[in-house]
Amino acid sequence: MIITIKQSPNLDVDDAKKIRAIENILISHGECRHAVWMPVDIVQELLSANRFSEYAQRILYDLRSSVVETRGIEKNFSFHVEVDFSNAKTLQPSNNKTLIGYSHLVNATTLNKSVFLAENLRDAEIFSLGAESYLFHNQLYRSYGISLERAPGGGNTTFDYFSKLEEESKFFFCIIDSDLKHPKGPIGSTAKRFSETPSGYHEKRFLRILDCHEIENIIPLQVVRAVTNGEIEKGLTYRLNRCKEDRKHPDHKSGLSIDQAIDQDDKYNSDHWKLYYPHKAKKGQTWIIPPLGENLLSHCLKLMSEISIEKLTEYISTEFDETWIDISKDVASWGVAAKRPIH
Known part of the structure; x- marks a missing residue:
């Protein structure tokens, strides 16, 4: 998580708990469990206080050299934590930030991964x-x-x-x-x-x-295409350029045929799949999503873990x-x- 300290902790009040909380926050950064950001003036204030362990001091020196260029880092994410030093017991989650009082962070295990x-x-x-x-x-x-x-x-x-x-x-x-x-x-x-x-x-x-x-429905389309040797292209969602709209619900492992889709619509009094009805073949199954196999997730995970992150990013389509x-x-x-x- 991104953990931000945007206000002076004022170590003249409840200093023991605040120091323990700040130590835990800094160590979580130094041990790569979280990432901490604070303005350079607060970094300097904490260094000048000379109240922290040698290890925490080293982390503060490291932060001092990077916080200017990483200002606003939390804006890249959907959620971050901001520490409140004015109200020890605050715990206010919202859609993009949890404001948390320092007393919640006194226990070191709170900031485990x-x-x-x-x-x-x-x-x-x-x-x-x-x-x-x-x-x-x-x-x-x-x-x-x-x-x-x-x-x-x-x-x-x-x-x-x-x-x-x-x-x-x-x-x-x-x-x-x-x-x-x-x-x-x-x-x-x-x-x-x-x-x-x-x-x-x-x-x-x-x-x-x-x-x-399930998860197979949202794995990047080009990853699924690669691990199935293009088998997904045989389905009508792909051929009719409807992957964006209609990949959500079909079981990718066992597939979804037009016959099965009609049965589903009848069962739930719906016309969700009606666009596909005219494409039903007179003989045999016509697949909206063809059966891609029980091991689809394992195959996708194997490919994604073996290629570079750069290459994986190229597979992902906005x-x-x-x-x-x-x-x-x-x-x-x-x-x-x-x-x-x-x-």
């Missing part, structure tokens, strides 16, 4: 690669990396893990599939367990339930991969950290 809770590790790994490509695209990759504790929720037990993290008051974010195969269909069992949990920001966490079927880019920005916002450790 942010936890990324997903239904399985492959989801977390592939989204983390998306976050790295986001940094590269925005010319931040040289100085910043992604530092996250990836936690597999285990499908339907993800909610239990989520509740545990909330009880422990950790900084964490959670992304889960909706398993929605039709816009008027039911959500899956995992998403259903979150039905009474507000999405978005709350205290120290963020929840996002994908409005598509036209077709808008949801992927948006999620990558969210993951980067929670995982961004200084890239070079300070010893």
Whole structure:
């Protein structure tokens, strides 16, 4: 996360807790768990106070040489943390910033790596690669990396893990599939367990339930095209240039035929797929999305982890991969950290 200190901490008041909090903040930067920014005058004020450990002092000297050029770094992200030194117990999350009182940061474990809770590790790994490509695209990759504790929720037990993290008051974010195969269909069992949990920001966490079927639906189109040797091009979504509009809901592993789409529309009293009806062949199946195999996610992860971040960024299209880019920005916002450790 980006952690900003924009006001003087005034060490004449409640100095012991403030010093512990500032130490923890600085060390989280030096150990590449988060990234800290403060104006150069506050850096100098803290150095002049001479109240911090030798290691924290080294981090402050390092920040002094970089904070001018990194001013406004938080504007590159969808979320950041700002420390409040006037109200120790403040905890005010909003759409792009959580204002947090210094007393919340006195415990060093609070600023461990942010936890990324997903239904399985492959989801977390592939989204983390998306976050790295986001940094590269925005010319931040040289100085910043992604530092996250990836936690597999285990499908339907993800909610239990989520509740545990909330009880422990950790900084964490959670992304889960909706398993929605039709816009008027039911959500899956995992998403259903979150039905009474507000999405978005709350205290120290963020929840996002994908409005598509699953992660395969939003993996960059050119990545899917590459790992399937162009098989996705045989589907009508590709041939009719409807990938942007209609990749959200079909199961990419088993595919979606026009016959199945008609059955879905009948079941949910909908005409969602009607554009495809005239393309139904008289014999055999006509695919809206062809079956791309049970190992599609694994194949995509393998390709994305083997190529360079520069090459991966070239695969991503602002036209077709808008949801992927948006999620990558969210993951980067929670995982961004200084890239070079300070010893």
